[in-house]
Amino acid sequence: xxxxxxxxxxxxxxxxxxxxxxxxxxxxxxxxxxxxxxxxxxxxxxxxxxxxxxxxxxxxxxxxxxxxxxxxxxxxxxxxxxxxxxxxxxxxxxxxxxxxxxxxxxxxxxxxxxxxxxxxxxxxxxxxxxxxxxxxxxxxxxxxxxxxxxxxxxxxxxxxxxxxxxxxxxxxxxxxxxxxxxxxxxxxxxxxxxxxxxxxxxxxxxxxxxxxxxxxxxxxxxxxxxxxxxxxxxxxxxxxxxxxxxxxxxxxxxxxxxxxxxxxxxxxxxxxxxxxxxxxxxxxxxxxxxxxxxxxxxxxxxxxxxxxxxxxxxxxxxxxxxxx
Numbered sequence: 001x002x003x004x005x006x007x008x009x010x011x012x013x014x015x016x017x018x019x020x021x022x023x024x025x026x027x028x029x030x031x032x033x034x035x036x037x038x039x040x041x042x043x044x045x046x047x048x049x050x051x052x053x054x055x056x057x058x059x060x061x062x063x064x065x066x067x068x069x070x071x072x073x074x075x076x077x078x079x080x081x082x083x084x085x086x087x088x089x090x091x092x093x094x095x096x097x098x099x100x101x102x103x104x105x106x107x108x109x110x111x112x113x114x115x116x117x118x119x120x121x122x123x124x125x126x127x128x129x130x131x132x133x134x135x136x137x138x139x140x141x142x143x144x145x146x147x148x149x150x151x152x153x154x155x156x157x158x159x160x161x162x163x164x165x166x167x168x169x170x171x172x173x174x175x176x177x178x179x180x181x182x183x184x185x186x187x188x189x190x191x192x193x194x195x196x197x198x199x200x201x202x203x204x205x206x207x208x209x210x211x212x213x214x215x216x217x218x219x220x221x222x223x224x225x226x227x228x229x230x231x232x233x234x235x236x237x238x239x240x241x242x243x244x245x246x247x248x249x250x251x252x253x254x255x256x257x258x259x260x261x262x263x264x265x266x267x268x269x270x271x272x273x274x275x276x277x278x279x280x281x282x283x284x285x286x287x288x289x290x291x292x293x294x295x296x297x298x299x300x301x302x303x304x305x306x307x308x309x310x311x312x313x314x315x316x317x318x319x320x321x322x323x324x
């Protein structure tokens with residue numbers, strides 16, 4: 001038997017509008033990403049701006065001061081650290097044959113395999129420069145993100161009024177509460193992660209420096225960056241440092257491994273409870289999956305926004321899907 005299927009004009013119009021909206025969102029995906037990063041910056045900096053505003057400092061001046069201090073510190077660190085990291089990373093790669101000889105690796109592997117490994121690692125400093133250039137090459141995008149974040153911070157106190165104008169008084173309080181939750185979750189997570197990365201990187205650098213391990217700065221920077229990856233990140237970051245220690249002596253390799261283990265224990269039982277006490281974290285498994293998907297879809301930018309996007313979806317899901 002044949003069934004006659006009728007499609008109403010309303011269904012056709014809805015489908016066409018839905019596809020049109022998806023197409024528009026795809027076209028402006030770069031702008032959406034810029035707005036999302038700007039909102040993340042606002043969530044990070046807004047508590048400090050609010051504290052300055054409460055001290056009777058005009059909000060515009062507070063935003064400018066926070067911008068100047070925050071990005072001034074970041075720019076100074078990048079300008080000072082990156083050249084040293086590139087120089088020490090290059091020296092590290094050039095010293096790999098000597099490390100392999102000291103470890104006896106050259107006897108176990110063929111010269112061709114060692115040469116390929118050194119060749120791959122030799123491109124690491126260049127890749128660091130390439131990633132940095134790719135991030136900062138499009139000045140317009142960076143400028144747009146900073147401008148968006150500046151105005152988000154500037155207009156944060158008047159946000160409720162704007163919400164009432166766009167969504168009406170009935171939805172104003174609900175959306176304002178949702179934005180407050182998002183700002184608190186995203187800001188707490190981002191500030192906590194930055195603090196943990198800085199603490200782990202600093203303590204790793206000081207420990208390696210005290211032990212006299214060469215290339216302490218790039219090894220510590222690697223430990224700080226990989227701190228964002230649960231479980232696996234600290235292990236991956238410790239491997240190069242332990243190999244460098246083993247090239248000096250077996251005892252030094254054991255000491256470096258003990259240092260990495262000690263810092264990890266301090267992080268788990270001291271740093272994380274204190275730094276993240278105001279932040280509801282994301283499951284480590286979900287974090288790993290989000291980072292891998294973000295890397296696959298958008299590279300470095302995907303890694304940066306993957307976990308904040310998961311937090312946003314989690315808040316929206318709890319608010320609307322699991323509200324009861």
